Amino acid sequence: MNAATxxxxxxxxxxxxxxxxxxxxxQPLRKILAFNLLGGGVFLQFGVIARRGAxxxxxxxxxxQAMVITGIVVAFSATALAVALVLRLFQETGKAxxxxxxxxxxxxxxxxxxx
Amino acid sequence: MTIxxxxxAGLALLVLGVxxxxxxxxxxxxxxxxxxxxxxxxxxxxxxxxxxxxxxxxAAIGSGVTGAVxxxxxxxxxxxxxQSVGERPGATMRLVAAxxxxxxxxxxxxxxxxxADPAPTLGPAAAAHLPELDVGNPVTAVLLAYRxxxxxxxxxxxxxxxxxxxxxxxxxxxGGAPGVLRPARPDGALALLGRVLPPIGIVVGVYILWxxxxxxxxxxxxxxxxxxxxxxxMIAGLRDPPETRLRSLRLLLVAGPAVxxxxxxxxxxxxxxxxxxxxxxxxxxxxxxxxxxxxxxxVILGLLVAGPPERERQR
Numbered sequence: 001m002n003a004a005t006x007x008x009x010x011x012x013x014x015x016x017x018x019x020x021x022x023x024x025x026x027q028p029l030r031k032i033l034a035f036n037l038l039g040g041g042v043f044l045q046f047g048v049i050a051r052r053g054a055x056x057x058x059x060x061x062x063x064x065q066a067m068v069i070t071g072i073v074v075a076f077s078a079t080a081l082a083v084a085l086v087l088r089l090f091q092e093t094g095k096a097x098x099x100x101x102x103x104x105x106x107x108x109x110x111x112x113x114x115x
Numbered sequence: 116m117t118i119x120x121x122x123x124a125g126l127a128l129l130v131l132g133v134x135x136x137x138x139x140x141x142x143x144x145x146x147x148x149x150x151x152x153x154x155x156x157x158x159x160x161x162x163x164x165x166x167x168x169x170x171x172x173x174a175a176i177g178s179g180v181t182g183a184v185x186x187x188x189x190x191x192x193x194x195x196x197x198q199s200v201g202e203r204p205g206a207t208m209r210l211v212a213a214x215x216x217x218x219x220x221x222x223x224x225x226x227x228x229x230x231a232d233p234a235p236t237l238g239p240a241a242a243a244h245l246p247e248l249d250v251g252n253p254v255t256a257v258l259l260a261y262r263x264x265x266x267x268x269x270x271x272x273x274x275x276x277x278x279x280x281x282x283x284x285x286x287x288x289x290g291g292a293p294g295v296l297r298p299a300r301p302d303g304a305l306a307l308l309g310r311v312l313p314p315i316g317i318v319v320g321v322y323i324l325w326x327x328x329x330x331x332x333x334x335x336x337x338x339x340x341x342x343x344x345x346x347x348x349m350i351a352g353l354r355d356p357p358e359t360r361l362r363s364l365r366l367l368l369v370a371g372p373a374v375x376x377x378x379x380x381x382x383x384x385x386x387x388x389x390x391x392x393x394x395x396x397x398x399x400x401x402x403x404x405x406x407x408x409x410x411x412x413x414v415i416l417g418l419l420v421a422g423p424p425e426r427e428r429q430r
Binding site: 012014047054059062068070076084088 | 189423
């Protein structure tokens with residue numbers, strides 16, 4: 001067992017955890033959070049591959065590392081857009097839910113909670 | 116077990132613990148705070164994996180800027196939390212999800228435990244052309260020379276995300292300014308920090324950009340630092356977010372990708388193809404692209420955190 005294997009297992013566990021949270025949490029914001037954990041796990045796996053590919057005096061293969069940097073920025077873009085969508089949904093309906101059925105509480109549809 | 120490996124194991128457990136908290140915590144706000152801590156710990160893991168460039172990006176963007184977006188959203192969505200309790204999936208659904216997650220974990224763990232031998236690497240290929248580029252940091256070389264088309268497209272993704280966020284504004288606010296991030300007391304500690312820190316932060320940002328050619332650093336990390344300084348000034352209430360209809364602001368947004376694309380197209384005429392640099396002039400070109408990109412990314416990041424326009428245009 002070396003450090004790369006250890007962090008690889010850690011990344012695999014993060015992917016599992018994130019997947020579970022994405023499926024189980026009803027709130028969209030919690031799904032976004034869990035999905036970011038999943039992404040972190042995937043990046044970590046890629047980082048372990050980079051570490052194993054250490055060669056030519058470098059600590060790791062720079063190609064996967066550069067792709068992870070690109071990935072982190074793209075993940076942020078997607079997160080910002082997803083959060084804006086959830087906030088807009090809340091503004092329009094006063095709710096932040098993905099459920100197709102209307103909730104049991106008295107509906108406030110039409111008037112909206114936006115300012 | 117050596118001491119270093121024991122510390123690595125401790126760090127890995129800490130990361131998993133904070134991740135568990137992020138999934139399991141009750142209030143969303145607590146979960147988001149857990150996520151920011153997770154990002155910072157993950158940055159330490161990246162240092163341990165000899166990927167300092169990734170560590171800087173993770174700390175600045177993965178944890179910092181993403182955290183700012185999520186914290187603001189969690190605070191605004193707090194009233195919706197009691198509604199969602201009744202929507203939790205049943206025990207069967209949770210069990211199926213858990214089984215699926217364990218299956219995915221087992222598959223990935225198998226790949227980690229039985230890796231390809233010898234490990235595939237592009238390290239020697241990346242190192243071979245570093246002297247020609249005159250760039251000492253192989254990651255910067257990959258980002259802005261070998262795989263620069265990825266970086267170019269990623270800038271476009273950032274820009275598209277911002278267009279997407281803006282287009283969520285109601286019609287009457289189109290072209291207006293984003294909402295005030297947080298009303299701050301004008302005499303508070305945050306206002307003092309907003310005056311003292313930005314000059315230092317800007318110097319640090321420019322340094323990270325410059326040093327990125329030879330050591331860990333580069334355009335993204337520098338842009339995130341600059342964006343953080345701008346956000347600090349806005350959150351402290353010292354400056355309002357700008358109106359999104361301003362021509363100068365929009366020019367700044369597209370300047371980075373446009374310069375990058377122009378250099379790419381010039382590659383057809385001068386050297387031998389899209390995004391190729393003339394021999395001997397690669398480094399100045401790369402630094403110039405990075406400088407413009409840094410400005411554009413910093414403005415895009417700041418505006419993505421500020422969100423869609425929420426105020427009417429001023430006449």
